[in-house]
Amino acid sequence: MKTYIAYCLLISFGLWYIDSHGVNFLSSNSAAKRGMNQPQPHHK
Amino acid sequence: MAAGKLLSNFQCPNCGSAVSLRATGISLSVSCKNCRSIIGVENENYKILSQFEASKTVTPLIPIGTRGEIESILFEVIGFLERTDHLGYHPWREYLLFNPYHGFRWLVEAKGHWSYVTMIKKTVFQKNSSGEIDYQGRSYSLFDEGSAKVRYVWGEFYWRIKRNQELVTKDYVSPPYMLSLEQENSEIVWSQAIYQKAEFIQKTFNIQQVMPYSIGIAPHQPCFWGTVWDEVKWVSLCFLIVLTLIHCFLNSLNTQSLSHTQSATYIALPKGAVPSKGAFGIQPIREKDVLNSEIETPTFELKNNFTGLEVGLWADISNAWVASTFELVNCDTDETIPLESEVANYNGYDSDGYWSEGSNRVSNTISSVPKGRYFLRADIDADPALKKFDYQIMIKDGIIPLFNLILALFLVLCIPIFAYWRKWSFEVERWSESDYSPFSTGED
Numbered sequence: 001m002k003t004y005i006a007y008c009l010l011i012s013f014g015l016w017y018i019d020s021h022g023v024n025f026l027s028s029n030s031a032a033k034r035g036m037n038q039p040q041p042h043h044k
Numbered sequence: 045m046a047a048g049k050l051l052s053n054f055q056c057p058n059c060g061s062a063v064s065l066r067a068t069g070i071s072l073s074v075s076c077k078n079c080r081s082i083i084g085v086e087n088e089n090y091k092i093l094s095q096f097e098a099s100k101t102v103t104p105l106i107p108i109g110t111r112g113e114i115e116s117i118l119f120e121v122i123g124f125l126e127r128t129d130h131l132g133y134h135p136w137r138e139y140l141l142f143n144p145y146h147g148f149r150w151l152v153e154a155k156g157h158w159s160y161v162t163m164i165k166k167t168v169f170q171k172n173s174s175g176e177i178d179y180q181g182r183s184y185s186l187f188d189e190g191s192a193k194v195r196y197v198w199g200e201f202y203w204r205i206k207r208n209q210e211l212v213t214k215d216y217v218s219p220p221y222m223l224s225l226e227q228e229n230s231e232i233v234w235s236q237a238i239y240q241k242a243e244f245i246q247k248t249f250n251i252q253q254v255m256p257y258s259i260g261i262a263p264h265q266p267c268f269w270g271t272v273w274d275e276v277k278w279v280s281l282c283f284l285i286v287l288t289l290i291h292c293f294l295n296s297l298n299t300q301s302l303s304h305t306q307s308a309t310y311i312a313l314p315k316g317a318v319p320s321k322g323a324f325g326i327q328p329i330r331e332k333d334v335l336n337s338e339i340e341t342p343t344f345e346l347k348n349n350f351t352g353l354e355v356g357l358w359a360d361i362s363n364a365w366v367a368s369t370f371e372l373v374n375c376d377t378d379e380t381i382p383l384e385s386e387v388a389n390y391n392g393y394d395s396d397g398y399w400s401e402g403s404n405r406v407s408n409t410i411s412s413v414p415k416g417r418y419f420l421r422a423d424i425d426a427d428p429a430l431k432k433f434d435y436q437i438m439i440k441d442g443i444i445p446l447f448n449l450i451l452a453l454f455l456v457l458c459i460p461i462f463a464y465w466r467k468w469s470f471e472v473e474r475w476s477e478s479d480y481s482p483f484s485t486g487e488d
Contacts, residue, residue: 008283022352
């Protein structure tokens, strides 16, 4: 019981974290993938 | 009745062997170890009640005279009997326990499952509306009814036991408890059994032999996952509410600072036409030249740090596709974040009538975009059959996907769902041994 409550608290914290940091697991554009992109010259 | 004093030790009236009593004055019958005669000991006449076959020998797993402590009461095994159903196919073994201050209890072993049994004084139970009987706050369901007869006896007993003595039995279960009725003529005896682990019995009575292997599921065997389900179901419900509130609360705090829509018209020029010089320089020469295949949004500022950015693409097309490669460019660092989208919309008529698949609009989200100044560049590619179409690019920030909540709810629910499934499977297997299964379809 205590283990399950701790597990649920961890998930609650996780939801709060990913919601407040705009994380979307369905996005094809992950933070790790994004980090591989070097600054590119552009038209501006 | 002849007057006289009952002896703890006397001679068997049949074979003359020494017979000893452990609960003198309480036991009403005792078996002779040598000739298997059952001797009445309610008085000093020591009359033979019945005889079992001397050749048939069943060795009790717990020898007569063994002592063990259950529920802080020290008991001594004083009797052993083997019973079967009326067909003789399903035997079980019963050990009579005795304590001078607490009276009698039973240990019952059937198919390797053990029960600690106490007789109860209540003789009549009222069935509730569900056909169950209530006792001490629990509802018991009918599991089995049949008959039982004594096949083998060893030791002494508090009633006049007889060979092939047959009783009508009924078992009602509410795991880990079972209420059992035994009826002989008009005499009804109720007892309550509680399931015991074999390891506990082995340790309590210091049994050195290998314990009987447990076969199947006992009628009143507790289900581990049932206990887990009972414990977590309300907790999981509470956390479902908590997670939903967290998600709604953060959504309400997350103010949207950007909502931008930009429109353009894609025009395919005939092959070989002079490339036009647009706002972004000369278009590259392709198989066919196009106008407005690349557009850029004005610079915008994302005020919320680590926001979810939704990039949408809408195209006014039918039976064609449009794909776009987006680049979100940080004006300060020149860092780019790539994204790809494709719109495909097909429809028509066939023998089944009108059909359609795909959509004119698609949205993708970029996760955790840091705050700062950005612009979005789009490079549109389209079905070669398309000559001209309008399209729009939409950008919105502050996106908190519902999927996050769904994922969290799933993670919270997976344990109770698994527990319920295991509990259900366990109960189906338990009740498969019963003619009164609540899981039977009626066609079995």
